[in-house]
Amino acid sequence: MSRLDIRLLGDFELARDGEPLALPASRKTRALLAFLIVTERPQRRERLCEIFWDLPDDPRAALRWSLSKLRPIVNEADIVRLVADRERAGFEAIDTEIDLSRIEARLADPTASADALTTCARLLGEELLTGIDLPDQPDFAAWLSYERERVERLRGKAVKRLLEHPDMPPDRAIDYAERWIEISPFSRDAANALIAAYRQMGRDREASHLIREIKSRFADADIEWAPEEPAPDAEPATTRERGRALLERQTINFCKAPDGVNIAYATVGEGPPLIKAANWLSHLEYDWEAPWSPLFRELAQDHRFIRYDERGNGLSDWNVEDLSLDTFVTDLETVVDTLGIERFPLLGISQGAAVSIEYAARHPERVSKLILFGGYPAGWRLTATPEQAAEREAIITLTKSGWGQDNPAYRHIFSATFMPSAKAEQLAWFDDFQRQTACAENAVRFLEAFSVIDVRHRLAEIRTETLVLHSRGDKRIPWEVGRDIAAAIPDASLVTLESDNHLLIEGEPAGETFVEAIREFLVR
Template sequence: MAYEFGNCLIDPDKHLFEYDGFPVHLEPQVFDLLLLLVDQKGRLVTKDDLVQTVWQGLNVSDATISARINAARKAVGDTGRVQAIIKTVHGRGFQLNVEVKAVAASAQTPDLSRSDTQNIKFTRSSRGARIAFSKSGNGPPLVRVAHWLSHLELDWQSPVWRPLIETLDCKNTLYRYDQRGTGLSSRDLEGAEIDAFADDLKAVADANKLDCFPIFAASQAVPVAIRFAQRFPQRVSGLVLYGGYVKGRALREAAQGDIDEETVLGLIRAGWGKADSPFVNAFSTLFMPDATPAQLASFVKMQTETISPENAARLRQIIDRFDVSELLASIRTPTLVIHAISDAMQPVEQGRILASEIQGARYVSLESRNHVPLPQEETWTTMMHEVQFFLDSLQP
């Protein structure tokens, strides 16, 4: 049995929470807190009730309780001032401010079977490169452009990438692939440059008979998506560009906080895939400083099974020399640009250039320091809502 309240759904059996139909990752204590409020159906829940149920009677501070309440409010769309869902009864406790309705299993939405399986196949790209691609979900097509580190099978189980996959294929048929040099695709990087990576995208679209489709691209996949849209404008209905750049770090003037190429290459060569090396901490600081231990561990596994240390360094040198600055003015595709304000890998200025140079592009900034979007971040829900709202706007 699941329960609907406001724009939310909570399912204790599946440990699932959704807002506006999208899965939202919640820490266990936040999930239990919300479930207690739902169980009480508007009746008062005191701080003592919270301590007994959520913390099993352990001694916790008021600050800890307040932090979990704030996280729960963020999840349901409330703020400290706007208390449409979770109301504070000063001096007494908290209560749910909306009706709770039980939902039978057959009526629960969305259908989670959309992400239970993925269908992996192979196609050929330019220079004979073998490209692995997968399909999951149901709905209008959406192609996620491959990026530096990807592995279709490992991503499917990753605590970093699986939440993104599930959110994107919640209302869409999602096509993903491993670019040449990585994952299940050919590991040969001979002749790899931006047009070759755009060819990989075209090969996947052709193999799935996609004539016109929106694209989700992150980081170095952004220049590839722009190059593809410039070469084949009739095939792209929309662009979602997250954490991208116009010029690679080897070509652009260093902005404040920008990391130079030799630093990144040095970290790769020093400890690629070694869980006990200083590289892991440095990698975390650059890519996802707020990652959990489980998320970091999945990245280490991804490194060892996705690409060799030599090819990882070589691929970084290739993508750090992408330059699409001369192409932006020619892009007429509806575009959404999203960028974390404190992104250390790709400075926010690169996102602002993208949004200002692509005609009619919409720009959304996130109060985040993570280059890799993490489901436990407060900005996660904002980002996912912006993405789906944009994708919905493309439908006739």
């Protein structure tokens, strides 16, 4: 006994045991078969004649001809699926799989998995019975329009089930909620689901904007709507949950620098590109749980956010001969050329700011906008006072012996300069992170390389629109350094962040100021 497979979503197709069946060339005949399959009950011949044929023709003869063409396609020696007598004609789904029926059954199953529901939502995005329209037959056109609207409602149901599913990642919930409200622009449930999805990801500013937009649209249609407020005990997705959701969508690849060093780079998010120059202490996987990771997650909401691990660090090759400004810039050039991005905004943090300045000076045609945070144009060996130099030398000495160890003295001198406002658990995470990003030998080599960086002569050459951000109380790179960068780059803007941290940490107001300033800068 063979099985008949019927596809109603998209192009109307039939197959027997996987082999496609040729349907009649007559569109009306194909439409007749589709109508009988979807309605799932016998139809009076008179009604079929009214739906498919005009009165001046011989509708009964036309119906008989169409049925004669369909019988050998769907019937078999021992299976009669197309049943017709003198009064009625209908289709019986004997040993038949119909895509739409299968989807409806899955949506009715309360135990359906998130993957199964995702498949349903995707399939329901196909138009019902593409190419079967009969614009000259108004009754059929009205029926088909109704059935297509029913499929759209089913798609909304699938999306709603997905949003309520415990395995749905918070970031993907936004995608599906947006699809739902596209399907049902005046659905209160869809509107509330979209607002809730944005709040779940911590994107309250965008949620507020959407509330105003949806209220206005509903008011124009004379529909009352007020957003559902979250329950008092409801908590948004945790930092770790949001980080993992984004991490699942991150892709990591490798490219080879001219000297043969493998450089790991990652892309996450959608939209226009935003490239971040590498800075020390990074790891493309572990970064997403760092105290500073919320800043990355926010930037990835609006952009295709591209990062890479510096040579000697993270997922890039650790065993390298050269750690210098020139190789740091070459690594950035390699990543950009590998991705084939012609023009992009460039973000440089800490010593990554010097790398970004040098790259923008070498390639002004490539950098659309330049963003520098906590940066410096010259290393401490070139600018430090004797007291500052002694402190930095002490850090290098402690790094040689204390890197990756639970040494309170080392942690106090080294970690506290990066994040003096961090909590004990954040500092503990930072200590462990050190072990994962680089070995002690490379850590010392990095500190030595950074100490002699010098791009001061490049600042006046920058013609790219530039935004400089710096923490007022930065203990590692004083605020005055950031101010001087902004003064030296023609027409650069300076934003002072009210923080003591060189690396902004989750929860401090300066982090929100940082993200808002960058967003406004990139769209103006």
